[in-house]
Amino acid sequence: MTPEEFRVHGKQVVDWIADYLGSIEKHPVRSRVEPGAIRAALPAHPPERGEPFENVLADLGDVLLPGITHWQHPGFFAYFPANSSGPGILGDLLSSGLGVQGMLWATSPACTELETVVVDWLAELLGLPERFRTTGSGGGVIQGSASEASLVALLAALERAGGDRQECAVYVSSQTHSSLERAARIAGVPVRSVRVDQDSLAMDAGHLAELVADDVAAGLVPAMACATTGTTSTTAVDPVRKIGEVCARHGVWLHVDAAYAGVSAVCPELRWINDGVAEYADSYATNPHKWLLTNFDCGVLWIADSAPMVAALSTLPEYLRNSATSSGEVVDYRDWQIPLGRRFKALKLWSVIRWYGAEGLRGHIRTGVRHAAEFATLAEADPGFEVRAHRPFGLVCFRPLWAGRSEVEHNALTLELMERINASGAMYLSHTKVGDSVVLRMAFGSPATESRHVLSAWRRVREEYERMGSAGN
Known part of the structure; x- marks a missing residue:
């Protein structure tokens, strides 16, 4: 493909994407x-x-389009955006073009x-x-x-931490993202499960202290604990400061997983989620590709001291030796990640921050929080539903009430309601x-979602609930 051919077909692709985004609401949200x-x-x-590139677009x-579930649809509430x-x-296109x-x-x-600047920004x-x-x-x-x-x-x-990995331990809770357990499995490290508060679902720092003390007494090495800010299931928030105090007493690495909710701290009123991070966190991760308008994939990891990470990951075969690396004056990001190769991902995050600015990013987060509050208010006002009180971000967890039903029946009916709603194609x-209770999740945050979509979603939920009730379910 010559540059001139690329120019022609590139315009066709941009037009196709623009038309798709402009008409996305016409598609059923979930592929059928x-x-x-x-x-x-x-x-x-x-x-x-x-073949001609027009055949590809055709x-x-x-x-392919019938097999797409439309994550950018204003009615997509299933998972975090x-x-x-x-x-x-x-920005992604520029990255691909530069290669x-x-x-x-x-x-x-x-x-x-550019990456060092953008992650500092x-x-x-x-x-x-x-x-x-x-x-x-x-x-x-x-x-x-x-x-x-x-x-x-x-x-x-x-x-x-040093030592034999089988003598180390990693501490998570039942609400910690499964990727932590998978990471421990890959690394060959035993996992300890910390209790959570039954109401808030936040990690019990007291139980963590007990587990760590028991492991130390047994001659084991507590290596890392993970505190979560905004769990995937319900956006529960672990007490980072209390967990950090336990970690500090025993030299345990504290990792804070803020994959979803971390970016909400662009808003000063949500910066409470960082309590304890400055004093205790050894590493911190959040995903701009979830709620900060940066297309997948783009997660950011910060680390307070890069030395142990580089020591764990760095290899230097002869074919990678060069004077800049040898000088020690530069960062080689290959030593900060699992793969060797890496794309120019900073371009898309740089483009997003420059286009929206801090003000625009704050506005986007606040809109998601407002939409969640709008939906929760509607559900709370209806005696047929109950809403979990904890909803500081863009997620609402709620459930329908089925009078006179056992918990097993209640859960089955709730799942049936969800399938009926999803089958409509509108959301x-x-x-x-x-x-033991099944609850429904509504995650707000798509830039295409407006208050009218929130109201329409609630009406759909309510209508299907009434249909099931009138049918004798």
Whole structure:
């Protein structure tokens, strides 16, 4: 494809994306295809000769689009938002166009140095401590996701702890994201499960202290504890300060997983979520690709002291040796992540921050919080529903009430209600369990969602609930 051909087809692609985003509300939120339908509609063998790019776009619309679940749809409430935005998409396009492989500073200095600036910008916007800035012994790095960040943080913690990994321990709760347990499995480290408060679902720092003390007495090495700010299930918030005090007494690495809620700290009124981070956190992760208008994938990990991380991950074969690395004056981000290679991801986050500015980012977060409050107010006013009181962010957890039903029946009916709502195509929500009870999750945050969509979603929930009641369910 020549530059001129690229210009023609590139404009077609941009127009296609713009038309898609402009008309996304016309599509059912969730794909309705049966398993195998997309594969069956595609050729079994690759073409012998090249085809016009128009054929690719035609198949995109006719074959692939029916199999897309539309995460940017204003009625998508099922999971935490995976926002994309115009500036983020364009930044990603620029990254693809440059084709940088930024594993070393030497392989593209701008790739590394822009990233150091952007992660410092984001740390400032979120009110994170100075020790997470790249101007000191620590710094930030863009990861693919908080799952990768958790593994990197764990490897750094184990490096600092030393000793046999089977004699180390990692501390999580039932509400901690599953990626922490997976990271421990990959690293070969035993996991301890810390109790949570039954009402708030926050980690019990007292029980953590007991587990750590027992392990120390048994000759084991408590290596890392994970505190979560905004759990995936219900956005529960662990007491970072109290957990940090326990970690500090025993030299335990404290990782704070704020994958979803961390970016909300761009708003001063939500910066309470950082309580204890400055004093105690060794590492901190959040995902701009969830709620900060930066298309997937873009997670950021900050670390207070990069030395144990680099010691755990750095290898230097002869073919990667260069004078800049040898000088010790540059950051080689290959030593801050699991893969060797890396894209120029900073471009899309840089584009987003520059386009929206701090004011625009704050406005976006506040809109998601407001929409959640609007929905919760409607549900709370209805005697047929109950709402979990904890909802400081963009997630509302609620459940319908089925009079005279056992818990098992109650849960089955709630799941049936969810499936009926999702089958409508107008909206998509998900569920979780709190104790033995199934509750429904409505996650707000899409930039396309407006108050009218919130009201429409509630009406849909209420209508399906009434239909089930009138049908004798």
